Amino acid sequence: MTSIDQLPLRPELRGRTPYGAPQLQVAHRLNTNENPHPLPAELLADLGAALGHAALQLNRYPDRDAVALRADLAAYLSRGGERVAPAQVWAANGSNEVLQQLLQAFGGAGRTALGFTPSYSMHPIISAGTGTAWVDGHRREDFTIDAAAAAAQVREVRPDVVFVTSPNNPTGTAVALETIAELYEATDGVVVVDEAYAEFARTGTPSALRLLPGRPRLVVSRTMSKAFGMAGLRLGYLAADPAVVDAVQLVRLPYHLSSLTQAAARAALAHTDALLATVDAVKEQRDRIVAALPALGLTSVPSDANFVLFGRFADAPAAWKALLEHDVLVRDVGIPGWLRVTAGTPAETDAFLTALGEVAADHRLGD
Numbered sequence: 001m002t003s004i005d006q007l008p009l010r011p012e013l014r015g016r017t018p019y020g021a022p023q024l025q026v027a028h029r030l031n032t033n034e035n036p037h038p039l040p041a042e043l044l045a046d047l048g049a050a051l052g053h054a055a056l057q058l059n060r061y062p063d064r065d066a067v068a069l070r071a072d073l074a075a076y077l078s079r080g081g082e083r084v085a086p087a088q089v090w091a092a093n094g095s096n097e098v099l100q101q102l103l104q105a106f107g108g109a110g111r112t113a114l115g116f117t118p119s120y121s122m123h124p125i126i127s128a129g130t131g132t133a134w135v136d137g138h139r140r141e142d143f144t145i146d147a148a149a150a151a152a153q154v155r156e157v158r159p160d161v162v163f164v165t166s167p168n169n170p171t172g173t174a175v176a177l178e179t180i181a182e183l184y185e186a187t188d189g190v191v192v193v194d195e196a197y198a199e200f201a202r203t204g205t206p207s208a209l210r211l212l213p214g215r216p217r218l219v220v221s222r223t224m225s226k227a228f229g230m231a232g233l234r235l236g237y238l239a240a241d242p243a244v245v246d247a248v249q250l251v252r253l254p255y256h257l258s259s260l261t262q263a264a265a266r267a268a269l270a271h272t273d274a275l276l277a278t279v280d281a282v283k284e285q286r287d288r289i290v291a292a293l294p295a296l297g298l299t300s301v302p303s304d305a306n307f308v309l310f311g312r313f314a315d316a317p318a319a320w321k322a323l324l325e326h327d328v329l330v331r332d333v334g335i336p337g338w339l340r341v342t343a344g345t346p347a348e349t350d351a352f353l354t355a356l357g358e359v360a361a362d363h364r365l366g367d
């Protein structure tokens with residue numbers, strides 16, 4: 001059998017492993033930040049009808065520019081109070097593809113991206129895939145970004161693309177708009193604010209959409225995978241100056257977004273209120289997890305997302321394994337002392353807290 005090492009692979013991809021959380025058969029899978037709530041029944045009915053209608057035209061290529069879907073997404077974003085026009089919106093197969101298109105347009109060979117680690121691990125992976133060099137940006141010990149230090153690092157490195165994940169994955173905390181604005185001033189490159197978890201933010205946490213007017217190099221990326229509970233749909237989108245949309249159109253594959261995806265996403269957006277009704281329920285479980293940790297001798301990082309980074313453990317991989325033995329799968333994100341758990345249903349929180357109650361004393365970091 002031929003091994004990958006025998007192939008004429010690009011040198012920077014040698015020795016790498018594909019991205020992927022373990023997909024184990026476990027009763028409680030709390031490791032990929034999905035929304036556990038099933039889609040509302042009325043949406044399922046409309047979805048069937050919309051897909052059936054779109055299927056009648058499957059002999060034709062889809063709307064290459066997804067004009068109707070982008071108008072619906074713009075209307076959704078504008079609900080938050082910031083006016084977003086359809087020409088400012090672009091959609092693709094998950095926000096991962098949006099990020100890849102951004103790197104194809106603004107990164108690439110001879111160019112550099114910088115993101116503040118620990119953060120979403122796909123940012124460096126998509127950078128590598130597009131031939132973009134990667135630089136780790138610094139955070140404080142408590143995982144927050146020191147705006148002045150971060151801006152100084154950006155001025156020194158001069159990256160072509162700066163990633164800010166807000167709320168950050170895996171730590172959970174949103175980044176202040178002042179910090180994002182300062183980073184924008186520090187670079188001539190593109191600043192991508194990855195807001196995959198924005199809808200879960202604590203009350204009063206503004207979106208970076210507010211910063212878009214007058215900042216043509218700022219991009220806000222969103223997804224229907226998390227709050228909308230439609231990870232299987234693969235629909236991500238961005239909001240930015242229309243010129244950014246023109247730029248990503250230079251690199252997108254023709255007809256990248258199937259007519260079925262566009263139809264399903266539009267049907268879902270027509271049920272936005274019903275879909276987002278689960279957000280408060282998930283936030284409640286998140287806050288329940290956070291509140292239960294101190295009694296177990298554990299703590300967490302402030303979370304604006306549908307997950308909690310919790311610790312500290314003497315040996316996080318050992319604690320991860322102990323939880324798995326209690327049928328609960330969380331994520332070891334490689335930060336010494338910490339693990340990440342997705343907030344889901346009340347029953348999942350019960351199972352998680354019960355399991356954690358069993359293992360915490362043996363695994364928490366001693367005083």
Ligand SMILES: Cc1ncc(COP(=O)(O)O)c(C=O)c1O
Nearest residue numbers: 094095096120169196223225236
């Ligand atoms: C911060 C962040 N951005 C983007 C994504 C990708 O989401 P999707 O491609 O499903 O839209 C994820 C997925 O977990 C994420 O955590």
